Amino acid sequence: MALTDTAVRQAKPERKDCVLQDTDGVSLYMMTRSGKSWHFRFSWAGKQPRISLGTYPEVSLREARERRGKCRALVAKSIEEH
Template sequence: MAKRIIPLVPKQIDNAKPKDSTYTLFDGSGLYLEIAPTGSKLWRMKAKLNGKAMRLSFGKYPDISLAQARKKRDEARKLIAEGIDPREEKESTYRGRKGQNGTYL
């Protein structure tokens, strides 16, 4: 039986201190916060598309809040359900913003 994951609350995230090695705090549905020894906190998601495992990055905490990370997770899960790789979707969005002189708008 799968282990039940209790969703994170902002206080848990704020209280998470760096350790000697990288560790994670899980929120559920693949979303987790990776805490590095330097103290940086990065939102990530584990998922599978067509049987292949992938890891997505959503940004650093507190730049990306818990609510924003959950929204990004839900959007990624919708794309995966449609058979679309969220990493490629994100990349094509960036390519679409590129101006004529090769700089991003």
């Protein structure tokens, strides 16, 4: 199920770090001590690397999805970003 802006804003980790899944590989990682960050996980050469898309609230849900789209396009074109 896709995340909503309200759910992201109100989400807080209970006692340990946790993850909220969005669609198409985007996740919101919530750390008990350091806040929230967006990540994109994808399959590449039999592995599942993870790319950081930025921290919340500096990067909104909408912007995280846009960045995911750009990353997916790069992966589809077999381009590595350094």
